[in-house]
Amino acid sequence: MRVVQKHRAAEAGSDGSCVSSPMAVSTADSPSPDLAFAHMLVGVGGMGAAFALVAIWPGALASRWHPATLAAVHLFAVGGLAPVMFGALFQFVPVASGLALPQWRRADPVLLAAMPAGASGMAAGFLTGELAWLSIGAGLGLSALLISAGRLAFVLVRCQQRTPIVFALYVALLGLLGALACAAVLIVGLASRATEISIALIDWHALWAVAGWVGGLVLAVAGMVVPMFHVTDAYPPAWGRWARSLPLWLLAGSLGGWLGWAWLVGPSRYALAATALAFGVLTMRLLLRSRRKALDAFRIGWFGLALGVMATASLGVIAHSTNDTRWGLAFGAAGLVGFAGLGVNAMLYRIVPFLIWLHWQRRNKARVRLPLLHEIIPAAAQRPQMWIHAAGALLLIAAPFAPELARSAALLLLISELTLVLLLVQAMRLYRKNVHQLDLMPARQQSHP
Amino acid sequence: MADPGTFVDYLTADHRDSDTLLAWLQEQADAGCFAEARAAFARFRADTLAHFAAEENVLFPEFERLTGIQNGPTEVMRVEHGDALALIADVSLALEEHDANRAHGYAEALLILLQQHNLKEEYILYPAVLGAAGSNAAMLSARVVQAREGTVRPDLQP
Numbered sequence: 037m038r039v040v041q042k043h044r045a046a047e048a049g050s051d052g053s054c055v056s057s058p059m060a061v062s063t064a065d066s067p068s069p070d071l072a073f074a075h076m077l078v079g080v081g082g083m084g085a086a087f088a089l090v091a092i093w094p095g096a097l098a099s100r101w102h103p104a105t106l107a108a109v110h111l112f113a114v115g116g117l118a119p120v121m122f123g124a125l126f127q128f129v130p131v132a133s134g135l136a137l138p139q140w141r142r143a144d145p146v147l148l149a150a151m152p153a154g155a156s157g158m159a160a161g162f163l164t165g166e167l168a169w170l171s172i173g174a175g176l177g178l179s180a181l182l183i184s185a186g187r188l189a190f191v192l193v194r195c196q197q198r199t200p201i202v203f204a205l206y207v208a209l210l211g212l213l214g215a216l217a218c219a220a221v222l223i224v225g226l227a228s229r230a231t232e233i234s235i236a237l238i239d240w241h242a243l244w245a246v247a248g249w250v251g252g253l254v255l256a257v258a259g260m261v262v263p264m265f266h267v268t269d270a271y272p273p274a275w276g277r278w279a280r281s282l283p284l285w286l287l288a289g290s291l292g293g294w295l296g297w298a299w300l301v302g303p304s305r306y307a308l309a310a311t312a313l314a315f316g317v318l319t320m321r322l323l324l325r326s327r328r329k330a331l332d333a334f335r336i337g338w339f340g341l342a343l344g345v346m347a348t349a350s351l352g353v354i355a356h357s358t359n360d361t362r363w364g365l366a367f368g369a370a371g372l373v374g375f376a377g378l379g380v381n382a383m384l385y386r387i388v389p390f391l392i393w394l395h396w397q398r399r400n401k402a403r404v405r406l407p408l409l410h411e412i413i414p415a416a417a418q419r420p421q422m423w424i425h426a427a428g429a430l431l432l433i434a435a436p437f438a439p440e441l442a443r444s445a446a447l448l449l450l451i452s453e454l455t456l457v458l459l460l461v462q463a464m465r466l467y468r469k470n471v472h473q474l475d476l477m478p479a480r481q482q483s484h485p
Numbered sequence: 486m487a488d489p490g491t492f493v494d495y496l497t498a499d500h501r502d503s504d505t506l507l508a509w510l511q512e513q514a515d516a517g518c519f520a521e522a523r524a525a526f527a528r529f530r531a532d533t534l535a536h537f538a539a540e541e542n543v544l545f546p547e548f549e550r551l552t553g554i555q556n557g558p559t560e561v562m563r564v565e566h567g568d569a570l571a572l573i574a575d576v577s578l579a580l581e582e583h584d585a586n587r588a589h590g591y592a593e594a595l596l597i598l599l600q601q602h603n604l605k606e607e608y609i610l611y612p613a614v615l616g617a618a619g620s621n622a623a624m625l626s627a628r629v630v631q632a633r634e635g636t637v638r639p640d641l642q643p
């Protein structure tokens with residue numbers, strides 16, 4: 037048995053060049069998962085805050101323009117999804133591209149804090165109608181997301197891989213930039229008290245964010261995770277080529293909305309819906325053919341995600357072709373909570389235990405027996421949490437049509453997020469405790485007792 | 486096989502085969518079928534060791550020679566091979582002791598470890614070697630296949 041050494045290759049690619057050293061970075065070099073964990077905890081907390089808000093103001097599900105709706109949406113998206121996704125990117129980008137996202141020791145905690153702080157400011161602004169709060173919150177949120185987007189862009193343009201996964205990361209980046217551009221215009225409009233705020237612009241802000249950014253990240257992650265962790269065939273190559281058209285539809289639709297060209301808006305929305313539906317169907321088909329049958333929380337989550345994206349696409353088509361605004365709300369709930377929320381939840385159950393385990397393993401010179409993956413976050417707790425989340429998402433999608441469901445939906449989702457926070461905190465404490473003990477133990481010579 | 490393709494296709498197919506074996510043995514162990522699980526595991530281990538040997542003895546040195554990078558990606562890959570070997574020993578022991586819980590846990594960790602390892606090889610390292618090898622790709626491929634099918638390095642045995 038070879039002794040597993042801590043290697044010294046980390047510096048090789050830290051300048052971000054992938055020319056001389058195409059794979060200088062991997063999980064092996066990630067200094068410690070603490071930064072990613074902090075992002076994930078903050079993000080799950082942000083999602084919980086959004087659901088708490090809906091539980092307090094269940095009227096949020098009654099209208100798109102209810103202040104509590106706008107507040108909850110941005111607590112969820114800017115204070116929740118954004119930190120989790122950027123946290124996960126610290127781990128994902130090196131594997132997908134061979135290049136690490138640069139970490140900024142001093143600035144990273146500030147950048148992270150700016151996301152929930154900005155989201156809270158925006159929420160306060162929407163709820164009170166105070167433009168000052170809204171502007172400060174939006175300023176913070178926009179800056180934090182733009183800087184984080186810049187970091188991702190910095191790595192992507194340096195990367196020479198042209199795999200479908202890297203393309204999907206480009207889609208995500210474009211989606212985020214598109215959403216932020218629309219958001220900036222909206223905020224300037226609101227702050228200057230413009231009489232007319234374009235609803236088309238709000239629509240496309242939301243679509244860039246959900247279909248482009250969240251969708252692009254999910255595509256990137258799915259392209260890698262579904263075949264590998266569920267042990268299935270890969271997505272068909274034709275799908276990879278089609279998926280690249282995603283930003284095109286977003287661009288065409290927003291231009292159409294801006295210029296008032298309805299003939300361009302409709303088809304763009306249908307093309308987006310078709311893309312999302314195709315992704316859902318393909319993912320479902322792969323999952324059903326998976327060579328791994330155990331129905332653990334991870335698999336439940338991916339089934340939920342596939343159903344969620346299909347539901348989102350269908351609701352989006354209906355919402356576009358009717359004047360009944362409740363469909364638009366259901367569409368938003370499906371996209372944000374059913375699709376993005378469930379996806380994030382499932383990924384956390386995979387990423388967090390593995391990172392913890394890997395960092396233990398690398399320090400386990402004494403070769404002591406450590407908790408197993410499914411013990412780091414107890415598998416028995418994962419499944420009910422996942423089901424509660426799925427049930428809450430279903431109720432939330434139904435709530436625009438049955439307002440009495442809104443509060444139960446929000447409470448279920450709040451319980452789900454709080455449980456998740458608790459499980460993650462426990463896992464991270466276990467991580468710290470064992471790391472500390474492992475560092476104190478002497479190395480063992482032979483590999484096994 | 487009519488067209489043997491390059492070592493990239495060959496080693497990638499190897500990765501997929503071992504994923505399937507690993508998933509299957511995990512399912513068997515979960516169901517308490519230890520004889521089947523151990524049979525699958527024996528094949529998995531032999532394949533994986535030979536695969537690692539082909540990479541470490543032929544492919545990685547070739548990368549290092551062609552690019553002049555010694556302590557870079559190949560070193561990371563070797564470390565991960567080491568992690569995998571430790572886990573293979575853990576799975577082996579758990580299967581011998583008919584401990585389904587531990588077998589499941591170690592096999593799961595092994596699966597994830599190998600997935601992200603294989604991904605980096607398939608998307609980054611293999612294409613880099615293939616590109617750098619240029620017109621020598623066919624010969625390199627033949628050497629890789631030979632190493633994979635012919636050798637099991639004793640010092641890679643857990």
Ligand code: HEM
Pocket residue numbers: 099100101105106109110113114117154174175176177178181215216219220222223226238241242245246250368
């Ligand atoms: C810091 C960045 C952001 C700013 C400044 C911002 C700003 C805004 C503004 C001003 C509106 C219109 C509110 C109104 O009608 O008065 C809006 C709507 C919306 N935003 Fe954002 N936003 C940001 C990020 C995001 C992100 C990341 C997402 C989703 C992932 C998102 C999703 C939405 C949705 C879905 C709506 C429409 C809400 C509805 O139709 O009820 N926003 N945003």
Ligand SMILES: [Fe+2]
Pocket residue numbers: 537540562566602606
């Ligand atoms: Fe390898």
Ligand SMILES: [Fe+2]
Pocket residue numbers: 496500536540603606
């Ligand atoms: Fe390999």
